[in-house]
Amino acid sequence: MITGEGQFHVTPPRRSTSADVARExxxxxxxxxxxxxDRPGQVIPEATRRRVLEAAERLEYRPHASAKALAAGHSDVVLLSIPDLPIGPSISRFVEELAGALAGQGLTLVTHLMGAHGRPLPDVCAAVAASAVIGFDSFDESTLQALRRMGVRVVLPDEADHFPAMPPLGRMQAGHLLARGHRSIGYLMPAQPGFRSMAEERLRGVREECHEAGVEPPLVLVGELDISALTPLVSQWRERGVTGVCAFNDEHAIALLAAVREAGLSVPKDLAVVGADDIPMARFAAPALSTVYFDLQEAGRHRAEAVVASLSGTPVSSTVPSTSLRLRQRSST
Known part of the structure; x- marks a missing residue:
């Protein structure tokens, strides 16, 4: 359609309604x-049910989210709040697995990247009509209260998510190196502030394992993902007698492998390296990287079950199979 000013005006197509389906x-x-x-307690003849479904398909009818929410008692939207940190392969895989697990429960995952200048979380929940929020870490009290006033279920990591029946990830890294005969351990801490909380948790496990083994605490050095910045760290570890390093994650571990080569040394003869997360490229590193494997599919399924339980008001088992966390030994150790 052309308006009086000679401009085109496009009229959006009309969306089919339930009234259209009823008439059809x-x-x-x-x-x-x-x-x-699929309301329970309603006896609908099969022929009638089939007519309705066929009419809805012909008209390409899709119920409004608000109508579906009213019928179910909650929307099918689950919001994943991702902290302000670089989105690496492990987080991307977790989001994929979580989205798939939630889809299997009839729920839709929406991700929200928390940033210093982003919209407050309660505002985002209101905008997408989220019924539940999944967090990587605890929210501040004011945010929690605002979400609860809105009726949003909050699903956060709890003690069960730290796998109490298994060693934490950092302990598995250090335990592997200690079992291989290393008595002086280093830890590669990421320089990015967004990784600091997760890195500190993993470092705590390394320290605990060293303490229980009766060896000195790990020599912690902070490094960028840059070979020229990591090469001096290799020299520092070597000068202090460190023979094995636990890296915060696989990306940092693979960069460290390159820095060891740059320093004219070899892995694992001069410095053994163990990573974390078992990203796809870990097996193709030079040498292939030993790393801690975390079953992200199981983690996504477990979190999806927690969301469904929270929405239905029923408890969920926090038992996680011991196979969810294990070490993959390769040539770097």
Missing amino acids: AGVSRATVSYVLN
Whole structure:
């Protein structure tokens, strides 16, 4: 359509409604609602049900989110709040696995990147009509209270998510090196502030393992993902007698492998390296990287179950199979 000013004005196509489906199928809107929302306690003849479903398909009818939420008692949107940190392969894989696990429960995952200048989390929840929020870490009290006032379920990591029946990730790294005969351990801490909380948790496990083994605490050095910045760290570890290094994650471990080569040394003869997360490239590193494997599919399924339980008001088992966390030994150690 052309307006009087010579400009084009495009009229958006009209969206089909439940009333259209009812007319097409020759039934009431209530019957359409019963069929499409699969309401319990309603006996609908199979022929009628089939007419409604076929009419909805012909008209390409999709229920509004608000209508579906009203019928179910909550929306199907789950918001994942990702902290302000670089999105590496492990986080990307976790998001994929979580989205798939939630989809299997009839829920839709929406991600929100928390940044210094982003919208407050309660505002984002209101905008997408989220029924539940998943956090990587605890939210501040004011945010929690705002979410609860909105009726949003908050699913956060709890003690069970730290796998109490298994050693924490850092302990597995250090334990592997100690079992291989290393008595002086180093730890490569990431320079990015966004990684600091996770890195400190992993470092704590390394320290605990060293303490229980009766060896000195790990020599912690902070390094960028840059060979020229990491090469001097290799020299410092060597000068202090360190023979094995636990890296914060696989990306830092692979960069460290390159820095060891740059220094004219070899892995694991001069310096053994163990990573964390078992990213796809870990097996192709030179040499292939020993690393701690974390079953992200199991983690996504477990978190999806927690969301479903929270929305239904029922408890969820926090038991996580011991196979969710294990060490993959390769040539770097």
